[in-house]
Amino acid sequence: MNQNRSIGYSAVAQRDETTRVLRNTYLLLALTLAFSSIVAMTAATLALPYPGILITIVGFYGLLFAVEKTKNSALGLLFVFLLTGFMGYTLGPIINLLLKTGGSEILFTALGGTALTFFVLSAYVLITRKDMSFLGGMMTAGFFVLLVGMVANLFLHMPVLNLVLSALFILFSSGAILMQTSAIIHGGERNYISATVTIFVSLYNIFISLLNILTASRD
Numbered sequence: 001m002n003q004n005r006s007i008g009y010s011a012v013a014q015r016d017e018t019t020r021v022l023r024n025t026y027l028l029l030a031l032t033l034a035f036s037s038i039v040a041m042t043a044a045t046l047a048l049p050y051p052g053i054l055i056t057i058v059g060f061y062g063l064l065f066a067v068e069k070t071k072n073s074a075l076g077l078l079f080v081f082l083l084t085g086f087m088g089y090t091l092g093p094i095i096n097l098l099l100k101t102g103g104s105e106i107l108f109t110a111l112g113g114t115a116l117t118f119f120v121l122s123a124y125v126l127i128t129r130k131d132m133s134f135l136g137g138m139m140t141a142g143f144f145v146l147l148v149g150m151v152a153n154l155f156l157h158m159p160v161l162n163l164v165l166s167a168l169f170i171l172f173s174s175g176a177i178l179m180q181t182s183a184i185i186h187g188g189e190r191n192y193i194s195a196t197v198t199i200f201v202s203l204y205n206i207f208i209s210l211l212n213i214l215t216a217s218r219d
Contacts, residue, residue, distance in 0.1 A: 014187060022184050024192035025199070028080065032200055035081055036088030043092020050093040059086050064197070071193040080193055087204055094211065106218060110210035114203055121174055125181040132182035135175050142172045163216055166209035173202035173209075 042048075051059065063083035070076040098107050125132060149165045180198045183189035 018185055018187065021190055021192050025184060025195040028192060028196040029199055032080060032084040032196060036084040039085045039088035040091040040095055043089050044095040047096055048092055051090065056090055067193065067197055071191050076193045080197060084200055106211065106214040109214055110207055113210045114207040117174060117206055118177065118203055121177045122181050125178055129185060130182065131186055132178045135179050139175050139179065146172060159216065163213060166212040169205050169209040173205040176202040
C-alpha cells in the first residue's frame with residue numbers, strides 16, 4: 001500500500017512539474033515574441049540597416065551559445081531576450097522593405113500562417129499527448145539536407161532551390177515544435193528556457209520561409 005501511495009505521489013509530482021515547465025515556456029515565449037516584435041517594428045520604422053550576414057551569424061550563434069551555457073540561471077533569461085531581440089532586429093529591414101513595396105498583405109499572411117501553424121501543432125500534441133520522439137531520425141536527416149541545400153544555394157542562386165529550402169524549413173521547424181512540445185509533456189524537457197528558444201527559433205524560421213514563398217509568388 002505504501003508503494004502504491006509512493007507511486008501516486010511521484011505521478012502527481014511529475015504532472016505538476018510538466019505543468020510548470022509548460023506554463024513557464026508559453027509565458028516566456030509570449031514575452032519574447034512581444035519583445036522581438038517591438039524591436040522589429042522599431043527597426044523597420046527607423047529604417048535601420050540589415051546587420052549583414054557575418055554579424056547575423058556570429059550574433060545568432062554567439063547568443064544561442066550564451067543561452068545554452070546560462071539556461072539554468074537567471075542570467076539565461078537575459079540572454080534569451082538579447083537573442084530574440086537581435087532576431088527581431090534582423091526582421092526590421094525586411095518588414096520595412098515589404099511595407100514600402102506594398103507587401104503588407106504578404107506580411108500579415110505570413111504572420112497569420114505562422115500563428116496558425118504553431119497553434120495547430122501545439123494543440124495536436126497537447127490534446128493527443130502523442131510521443132513525437134520518433135521524429136528524431138528524420139529531423140537529423142532533414143538538418144543535413146538543409147545544410148547541404150543552403151551551401152549549394154550560396155553558389156547556385158537558383159530561385160527554385162530557394163523555394164524548396166523555404167518549404168523544407170517549414171517542415172523541419174514544424175517537426176521541432178512537435179518534438180519540443182512532446183518532450184515537455186512526457187518529461188524529456190525540464191528547462192523552460194531551452195524549450196522557449198527552440199520554439200521561438202522554429203517560429204522565426206517558419207515566418208521567414210513563408211515570407212520567401214509569398215514574395216516569390218507575388219513576383
